[in-house]
Amino acid sequence: MAEPAAQAVDEMVDGRGQLRPHWRDLMGAFSMLGEGALAERGRRLDRGFADDGVTSVMPGEAPLRWRCDPVPLLIQAAEFATVEAGLVQRATLLSRVLDDIYGAQDLLASGALPPAMVFANPQYLRLGAAGLQGPKLHLYAADLIRGADGQWRVKADRTGRAGGIAYAQENRRQLARVLPEALRSTGVRPLEPFFDQWQDALRPLAPTGVGNPTVALLTRGTQHRHWFEHMHLARLLSCALVEGGDLTVRNGALFLKTLRGLQRIDLLLRQIDGRLIDPLELDGNSVIGVPGLLDAARAGNVRIVNHPGSAVLEAKELAALLPALCQRLLGRALLLGNAAPADVPSLAPCLTDGRLDARPVVWRVFLMFDGTAWRVLPGGLARIRDDDAEDAPLPGLAKDVWVMHDEQSDIIGPLAVPAPRLALRRTSGALPSRVADNLFWLGRYVERLDSGARLGRAALTRLGRASRPREFEELQTLARILADARLIDAEAVASASLTIGLHATMHAGGAVGGLFANIAGLTEKVRDRLTGDMYASFTQTLRAAQEAAKSPTADGLGNGLLAISRFCTAVAGLASENMVRGGGFMFLDLGRRIERARAVVREVGFVLDLPARRIDSGLMLALELCDSAITYRNRYLNVLQPAPVLDLVLADQGNPRGLAFQLVAMRDLLEDLGSEAGVRELLAGSAAGLLAEVDLVVNQVLNAPDQAQEAALLPSRLRAMGSELDGLSNRITRRYFAVLPATQTVGLGLSQVQGAA
Numbered sequence: 001m002a003e004p005a006a007q008a009v010d011e012m013v014d015g016r017g018q019l020r021p022h023w024r025d026l027m028g029a030f031s032m033l034g035e036g037a038l039a040e041r042g043r044r045l046d047r048g049f050a051d052d053g054v055t056s057v058m059p060g061e062a063p064l065r066w067r068c069d070p071v072p073l074l075i076q077a078a079e080f081a082t083v084e085a086g087l088v089q090r091a092t093l094l095s096r097v098l099d100d101i102y103g104a105q106d107l108l109a110s111g112a113l114p115p116a117m118v119f120a121n122p123q124y125l126r127l128g129a130a131g132l133q134g135p136k137l138h139l140y141a142a143d144l145i146r147g148a149d150g151q152w153r154v155k156a157d158r159t160g161r162a163g164g165i166a167y168a169q170e171n172r173r174q175l176a177r178v179l180p181e182a183l184r185s186t187g188v189r190p191l192e193p194f195f196d197q198w199q200d201a202l203r204p205l206a207p208t209g210v211g212n213p214t215v216a217l218l219t220r221g222t223q224h225r226h227w228f229e230h231m232h233l234a235r236l237l238s239c240a241l242v243e244g245g246d247l248t249v250r251n252g253a254l255f256l257k258t259l260r261g262l263q264r265i266d267l268l269l270r271q272i273d274g275r276l277i278d279p280l281e282l283d284g285n286s287v288i289g290v291p292g293l294l295d296a297a298r299a300g301n302v303r304i305v306n307h308p309g310s311a312v313l314e315a316k317e318l319a320a321l322l323p324a325l326c327q328r329l330l331g332r333a334l335l336l337g338n339a340a341p342a343d344v345p346s347l348a349p350c351l352t353d354g355r356l357d358a359r360p361v362v363w364r365v366f367l368m369f370d371g372t373a374w375r376v377l378p379g380g381l382a383r384i385r386d387d388d389a390e391d392a393p394l395p396g397l398a399k400d401v402w403v404m405h406d407e408q409s410d411i412i413g414p415l416a417v418p419a420p421r422l423a424l425r426r427t428s429g430a431l432p433s434r435v436a437d438n439l440f441w442l443g444r445y446v447e448r449l450d451s452g453a454r455l456g457r458a459a460l461t462r463l464g465r466a467s468r469p470r471e472f473e474e475l476q477t478l479a480r481i482l483a484d485a486r487l488i489d490a491e492a493v494a495s496a497s498l499t500i501g502l503h504a505t506m507h508a509g510g511a512v513g514g515l516f517a518n519i520a521g522l523t524e525k526v527r528d529r530l531t532g533d534m535y536a537s538f539t540q541t542l543r544a545a546q547e548a549a550k551s552p553t554a555d556g557l558g559n560g561l562l563a564i565s566r567f568c569t570a571v572a573g574l575a576s577e578n579m580v581r582g583g584g585f586m587f588l589d590l591g592r593r594i595e596r597a598r599a600v601v602r603e604v605g606f607v608l609d610l611p612a613r614r615i616d617s618g619l620m621l622a623l624e625l626c627d628s629a630i631t632y633r634n635r636y637l638n639v640l641q642p643a644p645v646l647d648l649v650l651a652d653q654g655n656p657r658g659l660a661f662q663l664v665a666m667r668d669l670l671e672d673l674g675s676e677a678g679v680r681e682l683l684a685g686s687a688a689g690l691l692a693e694v695d696l697v698v699n700q701v702l703n704a705p706d707q708a709q710e711a712a713l714l715p716s717r718l719r720a721m722g723s724e725l726d727g728l729s730n731r732i733t734r735r736y737f738a739v740l741p742a743t744q745t746v747g748l749g750l751s752q753v754q755g756a757a
Contacts (some may be wrong), residue, residue, distance in 0.1 A: 004511040009146050009346040010358060011073065022076050022404055029182040030071075039354040041360040041642050042070040047175045051536055062227065065400065068171045070179060070348045073361060073382040073399045074186070077406035080378065083365065086336025087142055090264060090375045091367050093322060094159060094313050095137040096329045101130055102309060112328060124283060125274060132297045134205055136307035136367055141165070144363045144382075145339050146346035153339040155362060157319065160273070160311030162273060163226060165366045166233040168381040169195065171400040184193035188402040189378040194368070196235050201370035206266040207300050213266035215246075216256065220272050220288050221657045230271050230630070231528045237335050240267065241528045244277075246432045248291030253301040257433050259673070259736055261582055267303050268293075274308030282308075317451075329448035333423050348399065359384045363401060431583030439584055441445060442522040443591025449515045450568035451599040452487045453561045456502050458624060460558050462733055470617050477621060481606045483597075487511045499554065506549040506560055516546050531585050534574050541567040583673075589668045597662035598725050600626065604649060604659075605718035611707040618710075619645045626657040642711040643702035652699040663691040666728075679735055687726045690721060 012023045019027060030038055043067055055626045075083075100107045101124070107113035118124050140160035143155045172191050176183050206213030219230035221243045221700025234241035240256065247254050255262035262526040268398065270277060276286040278293040295301045317504045326334040347358035361384055366377040382399035462471045479493040484503070488511070505512045523530075523538050530538065545567040549560030572592070579585035605626050607618035619640055623629040626649040636644050667687035671680060697717060704710035 005145055008344045008360065009148060010360075011346050011348045011361070020629065022074050026072070026074060029185040031180075032181070036212055036354070038070060038351060042351050045070050045174055045178045046405055047430045048177060049170075051168075051540060052174075052532070066167075069384070069397055070175065071173065071349050071351055071356065071399065072402045073348050073363065074403060075363075075403045077404045079152070080403045081359060081406075083336065084376045086152075086368055087336075087365055088389050089326070089330065089332075089335050090142065090154065090157075090322070091137070091140045091369070091374045091697065092158065093330055093334075094140065094324050095369070096134070097318075097325060098136045098159070098310060098313055100125070101312060102136060107325070112325065113321065114319075117315060118312060121315055121316065122313050123274070123309065123311040127281070127294060127298075127309065132294075132304060132307060133207070133300050135305065135371075135614075136305040137310055137313075138205065138369050139165075139304035140369075140374075141364050142336075142367075144365060145341045145343060145361075146363075147339070151337075151339050152363070153343065154319070154338040154344075156316075157314055158268065158364070159313040160274065162227060162306075162366060163271075164364055164381045165377065166229040166236060166378060167398065167723065168364075168366065168377065168400070169236060170232060171381070171398060172379065175400050183402075187405045189405055191377060191379055194375060194377045197370060197375055198368050199237055201368060201375075202239070202267060202269075204371045205303050205305060207303060210266045213268045214256075215263050215269065216242045217269040218242055218244070218247075218272055218277070222521070226271065231337050233271075234528055237269070238649060240265075240430075240432075242432065243434065244272075244288045244290050246434050247290045247293075249296050250289060251411060252295045252296055252299045252743070254290070254293060256430075258429050259433060259436055264301060267305070270304055270308065271352040274306075274311060277304070277308055348382065348384075350397065350399070359397075361399065361496070432585075433676075433737050435529060436583060436587045437733075438522050438525045439529070439587040440591040440732070441739070442519065442526060443588040443593075444595040445518045445522065445753075446568050446571050446600070447592045447595035449487075449512065449564055451596070452482070452485065452505075452512055452515070452562035454625060454627075455482050455485075455487070455570070455603075456505075457558065457561045457565070458621075459498060460502065460554070460561065464554065473614065474621050475607055477610075477618070482502060484602060484606070499557075502526060502557060503552065506557065510551065512540045514562075516542065526584075533579060534578055537570055537574055541570045586673060586733065587670050587736075590666060592728050593665045593669070596657075596724060597659055597666070598599060600649065600657075600659045600662070600723055600726070601718045601722045604646075605715040605722070608711055608718075610712065610714045612706070612712045615642060615708040615711055618638055621704055622646075626655070628655060628657060631655070638720055640706040643698065646701055646711065646714075647698045651694050660691060660694055663687050663694065667691065668730075673736075683728065683731060683735070685730070686724065690724060693717075693721065 012020060012027075014020055031696045033041070043356050049066065049068065097107065097113070101113070108115050108118060127255070127531075137159060139162045141158035143158065144152045145155050146152050147719070169191055175415065202215050203213060206215075215237070216229060217234040217239050219234075219235070219241060221227065231241055242256060242265075246256055246263070250262065250267055254265045254268065256265050272288060275282050277289045278291065279286040279289050280291045281294050282289070293302075293304070294308070297304050305591060322338065323334045326332065335684075345360040345362060348361040349356045350359045351357075352359075361382050364383065366380055367374050370378075379401040382401050383423065384399065385398040455471070455478055459475060459482070462475045462478070465471060476493070479488070479501075481488045481499050482488045483493055487500035488498070489504075492498055492504075504510050508517075519542060520539075523542070526537055541563075545560065548556070548563040549734075551557060551560060560610060575585060575588055579588070588662040601664050602621050607621045607625075610616070610618045619642060621630075622631050628648050632648055635648075648655055648658060650659045653664050654656050655661055667684045668686060670684040673680060697714060701707050701710045701714070
């Protein structure tokens with residue numbers, strides 16, 4: 001006769017159908033919200049994740065399978081203390097086992113740990129006789145389920161990456177914003193002290209003798225599904241976020257490639273598969289690792305946590321041996337048992353279609369070793385189990401875990417850990433070359449988008465008015481500029497097709513649609529360099545512009561172009577007012593200045609490419625495109641002449657839409673970048689040379705007997721200036737974004753510099 005199936009425990013309701021005591025305050029807070037309010041808070045929670053880019057950057061993209069339920073999982077203080085003690089013991093045990101596997105291997109020699117279980121495991125890495133220094137297990141997580149007897153048991157050990165901890169913190173932040181009254185009424189232990197302790201714990205993990213270590217978190221990059229978690233975790237721990245291509249090994253040490261050279265990395269938090277970290281020794285096909293990294297680690301010049309082979313402990317067969325290994329290594333029984341295949345997870349309340357529904361839940365608890373003891377995050381990440389995502393590292397539906405305060409204990413924050421005195425720094429040299437490249441092109445694409453919107457609005461205005469010869473001529477000029485900038489097809493130059501061309505360019509397959517995608521991708525790549533408010537403003541205004549641009553009507557097209565201009569203005573304003581004048585701002589602004597200067601010379605060149613007798617039409621269009629018509633009227637009233645117009649749009653250093661303003665900004669930025677003097681003078685000198693050329697051009701027009709004829713000769717000279725700007729951009733790319741020479745280092749003494757060479 002078959003045994004009866006185990007009954008799942010209900011987390012919220014006891015066997016008599018009554019609310020469990022620790023749920024009463026929360027459900028009371030929910031009832032005070034009013035009918036339908038909890039569902040509305042759930043929708044606000046979803047919007048919060050979307051606005052902050054947790055689920056997707058742009059509308060229409062495939063979002064992550066992520067949603068946080070507004071109803072948390074509640075854990076009493078006493079039961080958390082039991083789980084905490086059991087997991088601290090388990091982490092200690094697993095750490096001892098890992099030390100033995102990659103050390104003396106006594107457990108293997110005695111048969112306590114079957115050799116086939118280890119050596120046949122694909123997660124076991126053969127790293128040679130010399131081991132890696134430092135703790136092998138630093139971050140650990142366990143997936144728990146509550147059995148029918150009400151006890152929590154371990155379903156799986158997570159010793160490789162232990163992913164999800166940053167999502168746990170983000171869930172708490174978003175839920176505290178949406179349901180502050182519920183959080184206050186329930187008495188929940190905060191998560192912040194754990195992350196403070198974690199920051200302090202990183203310093204002692206560095207190689208011996210390093211006073212203020214440089215810590216970096218190694219990620220696969222923005223295209224990987226864990227990117228948000230890695231970015232957010234790096235921000236929580238105040239460490240650098242790096243990809244394999246950002247790093248290089250020189251003279252047995254690990255370095256980050258920055259604008260000013262190579263900066264030493266002392267501690268690497270591994271957030272990629274351990275088999276991929278060093279293509280020289282492990283997976284030769286890996287393109288995300290760092291060649292020579294394991295050599296640097298064996299030499300003791302960099303510490304890697306967790307150990308690259310720590311995922312060997314995740315083998316399900318090992319869990320069955322833990323009770324015996326605990327007695328052998330720790331001299332006591334295993335406090336927290338293993339879940340059996342027949343165990344049924346407990347049921348937790350979830351908001352489904354506006355009502356509470358009971359769903360099976362798995363609780364992931366995170367631990368960190370601070371050098372002396374294991375610390376447990378008082379909360380964690382609960383996953384609503386889906387049959388098709390049993391072991392998915394990112395749950396489709398998550399819950400925040402609220403651990404109740406113990407009313408008998410005092411709340412004690414983290415102790416202050418003394419650190420060596422820091423030297424003051426006001427340089428931009430620590431910016432990785434990849435990040436500088438991304439910021440540079442973000443600036444260029446934003447400015448290119450802004451230029452296209454201005455041209456489109458000018459064309460749309462003329463298309464909507466009665467056609468006059470002058471306006472038709474201006475319309476043709478605008479169409480040629482748009483086609484030259486590859487914003488519309490050449491076939492759309494005819495005014496009858498221009499509206500169709502403008503609509504086409506705004507959609508996903510068009511040029512403006514492509515700029516939307518490029519800007520969204522680059523914004524995500526530099527997200528760790530933007531504050532939360534800046535990132536939200538960037539993405540929300542970008543989404544609004546993209547949505548507005550989809551309208552099929554003429555009015556909708558105009559609104560879309562206006563929304564684009566607002567987005568570009570928001571980027572410029574936020575960068576100006578919120579970014580420290582360091583490397584990040586410099587390269588974002590440098591990209592904008594080069595692109596705007598390129599647009600000015602292109603547009604002015606086209607509007608002047610008219611017969612001298614019709615030059616007035618081109619001059620008026622030049623003032624409009626450079627947003628300078630009001631300034632010109634204030635200076636010269638209604639008298640239109642080539643020299644004053646060209647002075648305002650080309651040579652006036654006080655006109656932010658003029659060419660000279662961009663050249664002065666480029667010269668100053670390049671002088672401030674802090675590279676070697678010869679290179680700095682060469683790059684800044686190019687901008688200064690163009691500035692002198694502009695003054696010469698305007699003076700020649702001013703002093704010419706016939707200014708209109710002289711102005712009509714300028715398009716070829718302006719095209720030459722455009723080519724020089726392209727050349728300057730290429731020289732900046734070669735100098736700052738290419739692989740850096742080995743002799744350049746940051747923060748090293750002379751002997752170390754010579755050694756690194």
